[in-house]
Amino acid sequence: MNTTKRAFRPLSPFLIVLPLLSLNLCAAEQPATPATEIEVQDAYVRAVPPGQPNSAAFMHLTNTSNRDRALVIGETDAAEVVELHTHKMEDGMMRMRQLEQIELPAGETVKLQPGGLHVMLIGLTEDLRAGDSIELHLGFDDGSRQSLTLPVKRVTHGTGTMPAH
Template structure:
């Protein structure tokens, strides 16, 4: 019994050279994946770009954390961030820090305004998203899913890396 191997398109067959060249779709997918690993987190929700999003790592047993990011309204109407949710916390609230009676105090806010053309930074010591009642440990290198809700009904789902924040305003205890 003799077995033979036949090539579907032997090298001398017409079109064989074309098949050996990388496909444009494969190149685009590979390039997209490579850029995704190099560029900072960028998402866009109805004219709102979201960059540099991350959540603060906390020691095991700590029940609260905070998420930070930069939001830019690139649309033609003022917008507002109204809500956020995550499977990593029982509740996610919009917060800010305000000076009251000589003390910096954290307060919940109803919304975070996003005026047209403006950059709004959620950062330690200022506006931020408060993750209350953590449902999992947040260690550096982990990822959490977070969904933002805007005043026009649009939502944006993000995957945020968990990062350690050094001492300073970002290390202030939260609730």
Template structure:
């Protein structure tokens, strides 16, 4: 009888541990199913210009922070995560390894700031047309969506520097 009770007690503890692990695993949200994308758009550029950018607002309604670790697009040969920095009055674009989306927060990709850089365009970026982008998150989940191409005003302080002047 004691062996049976001891065995049941061990099984009960193991079962509670397994249930806790399953609950923890099930409770962790998947970025691609959690992050909401608002107002995505790509910068329209004249034919022959080799680079463009994609902008959007990313909202994270969960209590789990996420990051974008990569992006890809059929519109370009290379797609990178970028930011724009003011280096002694000169606006410079730099590749970043990730873009954080805080828990219960948002990250805004906009001209003159964070953006998805399209390098070596493989399609014309004409107003009214569309392209697509796939974001890869830190949990390796992916989100693909269409992006309308729009005219974008240059942000203050860019001094006429467009993405065509980008240096790596």
């Protein structure tokens, strides 16, 4: 019994040190506070008539860092599923396409807007009336996250290009 214990004891410091080390590595890779490297402006979510299952969120994302980043995840209590979408012309029709991520090149502003890139909210859990607001959490490829409060706005432009899923 004693030898078994002795064999295991040297392992335990490693088990503690390794997670700490990986945390330190992450911190060293992003010396600036990662969450503020992506600036979010003009963020809003589209108001939809009651009963409509889906909506979309739009915003301008500016990557203020000197590294390429990507938006990889969205989460909200206001919808069952959140996907990253773009519009593509296919067979003469504008169609929505799901993206694995939305690229945010270093130093550039990427516009999520009606008819283009958007954060798709599928299976709304609440009515989105103009004047309301929802919480939207964004996750980036460096592991940083941002929580936003998005106003719900009526959008007339681009609605024709947003077919239902």
